[in-house]
Amino acid sequence: MNPPVVAVVGGGQLARMLAEAASPLGIRLRVLAAPNDEGASEVVTDVVIGSPDDPEALARVAEGADVLTFDHENVDHDALEQLEAAGVVVRPSVATLRCSDKAYQRQRFAEAGLPVPPFLVLDAPTPGGSAETVAATVDSALAFAERWAAPDGHVVVKASRGGYDGRGVWMLPPAELAAFVRDWSGAPLVLEPELSLVGEVAVLLARRPSGEVATWPVLETVQVDGMCNEVVLPSGWPPEVEARALDVAVGVAEAAEAIGVLAVELFLVGDRADPTVIVNEVAPRVHNSGHLTIEACGTSQFAQHLRAVLDWPLGPTSPLAPAATMVNVVGAAGADPRQRQALALSTVPEAHVHLYGKTARPGRKIGHVTVVGADRALTRQRARTAAAVLSGVD
Numbered sequence: 001m002n003p004p005v006v007a008v009v010g011g012g013q014l015a016r017m018l019a020e021a022a023s024p025l026g027i028r029l030r031v032l033a034a035p036n037d038e039g040a041s042e043v044v045t046d047v048v049i050g051s052p053d054d055p056e057a058l059a060r061v062a063e064g065a066d067v068l069t070f071d072h073e074n075v076d077h078d079a080l081e082q083l084e085a086a087g088v089v090v091r092p093s094v095a096t097l098r099c100s101d102k103a104y105q106r107q108r109f110a111e112a113g114l115p116v117p118p119f120l121v122l123d124a125p126t127p128g129g130s131a132e133t134v135a136a137t138v139d140s141a142l143a144f145a146e147r148w149a150a151p152d153g154h155v156v157v158k159a160s161r162g163g164y165d166g167r168g169v170w171m172l173p174p175a176e177l178a179a180f181v182r183d184w185s186g187a188p189l190v191l192e193p194e195l196s197l198v199g200e201v202a203v204l205l206a207r208r209p210s211g212e213v214a215t216w217p218v219l220e221t222v223q224v225d226g227m228c229n230e231v232v233l234p235s236g237w238p239p240e241v242e243a244r245a246l247d248v249a250v251g252v253a254e255a256a257e258a259i260g261v262l263a264v265e266l267f268l269v270g271d272r273a274d275p276t277v278i279v280n281e282v283a284p285r286v287h288n289s290g291h292l293t294i295e296a297c298g299t300s301q302f303a304q305h306l307r308a309v310l311d312w313p314l315g316p317t318s319p320l321a322p323a324a325t326m327v328n329v330v331g332a333a334g335a336d337p338r339q340r341q342a343l344a345l346s347t348v349p350e351a352h353v354h355l356y357g358k359t360a361r362p363g364r365k366i367g368h369v370t371v372v373g374a375d376r377a378l379t380r381q382r383a384r385t386a387a388a389v390l391s392g393v394d
């Protein structure tokens, strides 16, 4: 029997870690990488170079594969629909991939009765559009800010597509909103009030075509400058709050008809002793917030994604230890983490280091470190130390 072949659109670190999980399962991974993609090509031998917007490249990577899946969502949906129509098994489906659009997901989840923040979707005025259209767009933005922004609070403006790691998210004082909207000419915008967060958590889950769902334990996510920097297990929230988060996340997965891994980022707002759970955003794929599942849980998000998209039985997700922390390794000027690996491992021998083979640039995620242990605070301290040594910022 020929080994199963999973084709992945994207050649970054997520495809690389999918390949690392595919190998022991006897799965062949083939990736569609852009010419400048770094990450997967160091460990995957079956690489198609091309653009995720090119129907011909997509068809080439999917040819003969059991399933086509993704390490990012910036893919031409029309081309994918054509492949689906031609019989290629695309998981998650194009319908689910549409949920990576922040405007679309807000609308879809609100319609499904899921808790989302107050929001307004604004189509950018077309460049050169009439003065009335521009004025009407600006007016509706200002009316939204007037209605929802706290007196000294910001309005959060998000590009519906194309943003990541906090790029594409702006926290604006209401006074700057009109000029921003007037000058914007990109994808539709989503406006939200700045919520007073008491915490942020993520729920990773996997869903099979049959509807079977496996959830990992709730994780605490810590963002720095809008970018997720640290993920901690356990979440630190009481069981009833975790149960609420899991409930909302399963509702999101069903509303999105997700197949494979889905990451659900959640806001906790209101009373710190009894917070309300609100959906921030979803990613219909493996995700940075789930990296610690590699060493800390019964099945990693990468192995589980492969199992789910191949419609194989899902694995156990329980934690293997009482605590774990993942910290991203972010590039800093003049420091190559590969040269600092030995120092990092002598400083924190228990650190699980993952370097993605990407060129270090300031602010760029180039790896991560996970420390698993008995004590939450200690794993956090040790993972931070190892990541700081690798990043060259110790």
Ligand SMILES: Nc1ncnc2c1ncn2[C@@H]1O[C@H](COP(=O)(O)OP(=O)(O)OP(=O)(O)O)[C@@H](O)[C@H]1O
Pocket (backbone or CB within 6 Å): 117, 156, 158, 163, 164, 165, 166, 167, 168, 169, 192, 193, 194, 195, 196, 197, 200, 223, 226, 227, 228, 265, 280, 281
């Ligand atoms: N309405 C809001 N109120 C308060 N904080 C917010 C709001 N929206 C976003 N944030 C903060 O900004 C962070 C990034 O926002 P969001 O998740 O929408 O952006 P992103 O660029 O897609 O992030 P990433 O790719 O890192 O997940 C959130 O995790 C949260 O800390």
Ligand SMILES: [Mg+2]
Pocket (backbone or CB within 6 Å): 265, 281
């Ligand atoms: Mg986010």
